Amino acid sequence: MTYESLIEAEAARLAALATDLSVPVPTCPGWTLAELITHVGQTHRWAAHVLRDRVQERIWSRQVPSGLAEGQSGDAAWLSAGAAELLDTLRHTDPSLAVWTWGPDRRASWWPRRMLFELVIHRVDAELALGIDPVVPAEVAIDGIEEFLHNLPYAAWVTRSLAELEAEGATIHLHATDADGEWTITQGPAGTVEWARGHTKGDCAVQGTAQDLLLMLYGRRSPEALTVYGDADLLKRWLSKAAF
Structure with a gap:
C-alpha cells in the first residue's frame, strides 16, 4: 500500500x-x-x-x-x-x-x-x-519507528529537552519481537541523537511488539508494559524528554 x-x-x-x-x-x-x-x-x-x-x-x-x-x-x-x-x-x-x-x-x-x-x-x-484497544500492523509500526528516529534529530524542541539529561554516550536498544526490527539510539552532545539499525548491546534494552515500541516512543505506552533490561531509569528519563 x-x-x-x-x-x-x-x-x-x-x-x-x-x-x-x-x-x-x-x-x-x-x-x-x-x-x-x-x-x-x-x-x-x-x-x-x-x-x-x-x-x-x-x-x-x-x-x-x-x-x-x-x-x-x-x-x-x-x-x-x-x-x-x-x-x-x-x-x-x-x-x-x-x-x-x-x-x-x-x-x-x-x-x-x-x-x-x-x-x-x-x-x-x-x-x-474511548476504551478501544488500538491495532497498528507490525509493518506500519516498524516504518513508524524509523520515521520517528529519522526526524528526531531535527526536532529542535526535543533535542533541547534531551540536552538536559546530560547523558552523552548513553545507548538504548529497541528490539521488536514480532517483526524484523532492531535499532540502537545513541545520545550525543547537546541533545543530539544518532541511531542505527541492527543488534548491539545498549545501556538499556527494550523488547516488545513493534506496535508497543512505537507507542512507547510517542509516550502512548508505558515502558512497564514492555520487557526492559539494564538501565530502566535512563529509558524513563529519555522517553520523558523525547516524545513529540
Whole structure:
C-alpha cells in the first residue's frame, strides 16, 4: 500500500471515532476529542498548503486558514474534508518538489510519511480515550519507528529537552519481537541523537511488539508494559524528554 492509501484509511478510522467530541483524551492532557480532531484537521490543511503553494520558509499550522470560525472546533465531516484536500494535493505533487519541512528532507516526499504517522498516533489517542484497544500492523509500526528516529534529530524542541539529561554516550536498544526490527539510539552532545539499525548491546534494552515500541516512543505506552533490561531509569528519563 502507498502512504496515500494508508492516510485515507487512517483518516476514515479517526473520523468514525469522532462522535462524542466531549470525551477527554488522557494521552493528550487537556484535550477532548474536539481538540484532537481540530488539531489533526488543521495539520492536514497546513501540509496541503505547504505543498500546493510550494512554501520554502517555516510556516506554522495556525497561520493556514482552517475554514472554522474563531473558537469553533472541527467535527468528523470537517476532518474528512481536510484529509480529502491533503490526499488530492499529495497525489498531484511531484515527490521531488523542493518545499519546506521541519525534518531533514526538504522535498515533498517527506510529507506523506509524516502525515501518516501523525494520523496513526492520534487515531490511537482517540481509541484509547474511548476504551478501544488500538491495532497498528507490525509493518506500519516498524516504518513508524524509523520515521520517528529519522526526524528526531531535527526536532529542535526535543533535542533541547534531551540536552538536559546530560547523558552523552548513553545507548538504548529497541528490539521488536514480532517483526524484523532492531535499532540502537545513541545520545550525543547537546541533545543530539544518532541511531542505527541492527543488534548491539545498549545501556538499556527494550523488547516488545513493534506496535508497543512505537507507542512507547510517542509516550502512548508505558515502558512497564514492555520487557526492559539494564538501565530502566535512563529509558524513563529519555522517553520523558523525547516524545513529540
